[in-house]
Amino acid sequence: MNYKSLVLILALFVTLISCDKTEPNKVDFDRTALLNNYANKVILPRYELLQAKSTALHDAALNFEANINQANLDLLRADFQATYLVWQACSSVEFGPAGMETLKLVFNTYPVDRNKILTNIASASYNLDAAQQIDAIGLPALDYLLYGTNNNDQEILNTFTNQSAAINYLLDLTSQLKNKSSSVYAQWNTTYSNTFINANGTDVGSSLSLLINEMNLDFEKFIRDGKIGIPLGKRSLGNPQVDKLEAYYSRESLVLVKESVQRLEELYSGTSLEGVNGLGLDDYLDAVNASNNGQDLSLLISNQFAAIQLSLDAINSNLNDAIINNPSQVDDVYNKMQQLIVYFKVDLASNLGVLISYQDNDGD
């Protein structure tokens, strides 16, 4: 083989591997099978579980209403925590029915407006579906009601015993979550799964685009910023804002962020809740030979997920305390997350021919 041919072949090779948007279409990858796995094995079961846990939560609230005591408060709290954990698996798929129902806003807007909650209870008159109630409902509102400002169980029990309006509010909140989650699950279970699977291109209205964009958005804005960055002080010149933590009252935010990262990784890899690893974005990346500086991108991403979990494991207390006492550890989590975001937003998206289109800093 002469020199010219080699150069030509190399040039061709470089051209092929440097192509971005058209490459995924040339690769023999079954996008329909991918979307099928996502719809039926990954996403639908998450919503099914969310509905189940939300229903159990509402039942526990009814049980608490029947007998306001410590035992039932403990049961209620257990179901609340179980629901919050399952929510972490649903937060990153806020498109389709969930988007139309603004499920994320309803389930998990925090911090709550305590005064608004108390006013709602005192007036016994409110429309929980109204836009201005967003920060008085959902899991964060339950977090406040069930754990209170100083986690004093007797005070909490007294509040409910002395005000039937508080019990009614509790039931209205859990009922709303049950109804919303049921509605979104029903839509996925009937028509939306097919809609999702059928939009199997990479362009207009494609599910791949929706999936990747929402995953990125949730990770950047809601996980990195919402759960870690803002409480840590990234918007406040380094001054911590602990009361902006998720699950601030129950002090469970570390558990939740670990769960959210775990579920995000499972979403990325097409893994079901039972741990069955089906077709996912990682497989797609491998199929298009996505790499970064000579290393497989899927491996880099998998390693980065592990690094994030390690940095989370290094934190020995809850985040309420860690942010104050060991901010550098929480900062480490932030930085590890940031690196993953780069892999997702820049490398993963371009290798799969999907444009990340949500607003970043530069809206120019």
Place this chain on the structure above:
Amino acid sequence: MNTNKNYIFLAVIAIFTFSSCEKENNTEEIPSTYNFENVNYSGQSARLDMLAEITTEMKKANTGSSVDANVLLSMFANTNSAFANSSLNTSGKDLKSKCYNNGGGIYQASTFEYLMNYYGGISIGAGNTWTPGTPGVATSGSSAYFFDAYGVEYTQIIEKGLMGAIFYYQATEVYTRPSKIGDAVDNDLIVAGEGTDMEHHWDEAFGYFGIPTDLSVSNYSDKLANGSARYHGKYLAVGQDAGLNTVQKVIDQFIKGRYGISNKDYTLRDEAAAQLRAEWEMVLATTAIHYINSAQSNFGDDALRNHALSEAIAFIFSLNYNSDKLISNAAIATINAFFQETPPGAPNPVPSFLNVTNQNLNEARNILSSAYGLDAVKDIL
């Protein structure tokens, strides 16, 4: 002959059928996208294209080139064949004549011309590195922005300001108001390709927003990617990303209004007109908060902070162009005070970011979120 009679018979039946149809609020017929007959907003598209060329011209300063104010002024008034896209030069449309010009202390056409001259003048310094007090370019990573001595990026003030003073102003103060879509406006004579006057005026409001007629929530990211969602259409993303379903809310109102007009349901029309203005205003408010958040996240980075603040104040002063605005003049004045200073001996304050504190940003954001009911989501915008 028989055939003709049959056709006439059928036509008569048809006429009777259609004229005796009740005006039902038949929501099953409302299309899910802006899919109507005789939609034409080419004049608006031309103006959006014009602003794009003005912006491209202004951004030359970001790479060290000075900018000729006369080019900007010519483009603004569409004189001297200033546009690279020659069809714009011969379009018979212009930005200046549609720009707000009713005084009241709000940036108006003459203000923007003054700023274009100002910008051309200071752009002589585009080769300098920005420092407080010296116009120049500030960089951060691959981003580069030309600021004036006070840290203000006039590319944003002018671009986003004209978005407000022309596109938002025309839609909220002219094309969705009685003078253009009221009962006295003709809604019977259909001009081929343009509809009735009333329909056409509503389509012009649509055209100013910057979205394609087939926009839906599911294809929004692709419309952003291919550029067909632009200007305000691009900033739908702020509320959408926060989970507010903004895309759906805006297109619902556009569809409802056009549907109401085309079906002579004027209750629908008027509801949609009012609600559309409110949703459009919300896009400005959420975007302003978004840029304040961005400035806070990058507070120590001169380039990113001042860039974000320049965008923020442009969206904030644009709230003024809608006479139904929710936020009070006093609230806007309070916010403005954080972002200006009065040079020694000068009669009036000028925009300035040299003294902004993080606390100012918190207060500005709180004022906005309070006025627009966005307290719950202000951190994630």
